[in-house]
Amino acid sequence: xxxxxxxxxxxxxxxxxxxxxxxxxxxxxxxxxxxxxxxxxxxxxxxxxxxxxxxxxxxxxxxxxxxxxxxxxxxxxxxxxxxxxxxxxxxxxxxxxxxxxxxxxxxxxxxxxxxxxxxxxxxxxxxxxxxxxxxxxxxxxxxxxxxxxxxxxxxxxxxxxxxxxxxxxxxxxxxxxxxxxxxxxxxxxxxxxxxxxxxxxxxxxxxxxxxxxxxxxxxxxxxxxxxxxxxxxxxxxxxxxxxxxxxxxxxxxxxxxxxxxxxxxxxxxxxxxxxxxxxxxxxxxxxxxxxxxxxxxxxxxxxxxxxxxxxxxxxxxxxxxxxxxxxxxxxxxxxxxxxxxxxxxxxxxxxxxxxxxxxxxxxxxxxxxxxxxxxxxxxxxxxxxxxxxxxxxxxxxxxxxx
Numbered sequence: 001x002x003x004x005x006x007x008x009x010x011x012x013x014x015x016x017x018x019x020x021x022x023x024x025x026x027x028x029x030x031x032x033x034x035x036x037x038x039x040x041x042x043x044x045x046x047x048x049x050x051x052x053x054x055x056x057x058x059x060x061x062x063x064x065x066x067x068x069x070x071x072x073x074x075x076x077x078x079x080x081x082x083x084x085x086x087x088x089x090x091x092x093x094x095x096x097x098x099x100x101x102x103x104x105x106x107x108x109x110x111x112x113x114x115x116x117x118x119x120x121x122x123x124x125x126x127x128x129x130x131x132x133x134x135x136x137x138x139x140x141x142x143x144x145x146x147x148x149x150x151x152x153x154x155x156x157x158x159x160x161x162x163x164x165x166x167x168x169x170x171x172x173x174x175x176x177x178x179x180x181x182x183x184x185x186x187x188x189x190x191x192x193x194x195x196x197x198x199x200x201x202x203x204x205x206x207x208x209x210x211x212x213x214x215x216x217x218x219x220x221x222x223x224x225x226x227x228x229x230x231x232x233x234x235x236x237x238x239x240x241x242x243x244x245x246x247x248x249x250x251x252x253x254x255x256x257x258x259x260x261x262x263x264x265x266x267x268x269x270x271x272x273x274x275x276x277x278x279x280x281x282x283x284x285x286x287x288x289x290x291x292x293x294x295x296x297x298x299x300x301x302x303x304x305x306x307x308x309x310x311x312x313x314x315x316x317x318x319x320x321x322x323x324x325x326x327x328x329x330x331x332x333x334x335x336x337x338x339x340x341x342x343x344x345x346x347x348x349x350x351x352x353x354x355x356x357x358x359x360x361x362x363x364x365x366x367x368x369x370x371x372x373x374x375x376x377x378x379x380x381x382x383x384x385x386x387x388x389x390x391x392x393x394x395x396x397x398x399x400x401x402x
Contacts, residue, residue, distance in 0.1 A: 021193075023145055026145045039160070047105060060112035064120060092181075100170040120341075135327075139268070150261040219317075228351030241364045264319070289309065293306060
């Protein structure tokens with residue numbers, strides 16, 4: 001758990017303002033990204049892309065993020081998390097409207113590459129700033145920030161459904177979403193604060209994970225690998241392996257997402273009451289146990305409940321890992337978070353194809369059982385959660401006050 005290492009009182013009004021400002025950034029990221037996703041089929045049809053061409057084009061989003069994430073760690077150390085969060089958020093809001101307006105495949109890929117880079121930078125920066133504010137306040141807030149991202153995703157997806165039903169063009173909708181995001185970011189800008197301190201001098205491009213940071217990156221890789229696998233394979237498992245009705249196929253991921261959002265809304269209270277190690281182990285056990293029992297019962301209803309247990313169990317693990325990475329002794333907070341984010345994002349990308357390859361050999365049920373093994377590793381190694389040095393935490397407190 002975080003503590004205000006200076007033991008000086010934190011102004012309650014300023015703390016609320018800072019918290020609302022960074023929560024707004026998380027919400028904007030969720031809304032804007034979820035607003036774009038439902039328009040992918042329309043762009044595919046307009047550009048006449050095959051499924052293979054679309055799949056390769058969408059890899060540009062991941063490619064842009066994987067390039068920008070380590071670079072963002074450098075910028076965080078030179079400019080401070082507040083400035084980088086603001087700039088990356090503004091860029092993200094502008095670039096999110098470009099893919100639906102692309103006139104050919106080349107411009108589509110180029111726009112996705114830029115959009116992915118901005119999203120990756122924003123993801124690292126807003127988490128780094130959230131960690132800085134959390135440490136300054138002396139109490140956990142990162143889970144609720146991730147809950148705002150999840151709620152933003154639900155809001156963005158819901159608005160997109162209404163837009164598609166009303167007949168508004170994807171271009172008009174995304175311009176509106178970008179404009180709304182810019183307004184919200186602009187409103188939050190003056191209240192973000194500088195955040196973690198920028199440092200002059202030479203900064204390495206990327207911190208090679210070692211010691212506690214190496215295992216935190218490994219845990220993030222396994223957790224986001226699991227999340228990615230659930231996102232892509234839960235509906236296939238329900239429909240093809242369990243022969244669930246078509247309308248029920250999407251229920252697994254829907255319940256998973258709702259349970260994750262609910263868990264994150266409660267996460268800050270849990271983080272204040274229990275140690276990070278206890279929460280990591282309890283969450284991993286709930287997720288592994290829920291999925292394991294569901295696979296053994298081999299029934300659609302059990303699968304939906306199992307995916308819900310996974311969502312609830314995993315809900316606060318990534319926020320806890322971000323917070324722990326920001327406290328890694330001897331490593332600048334922004335660089336540590338960028339390093340862990342890159343590893344975690346790699347897991348999110350690796351999860352779906354890994355499950356697919358294994359399923360081709362042993363079947364989808366056993367391939368999903370592999371996730372239970374990965375979650376068991378998280379439970380067994382949850383003790384690798386470090387703490388920050390008092391000097392590093394005090395520096396962020398001073399900068400946020402300024």
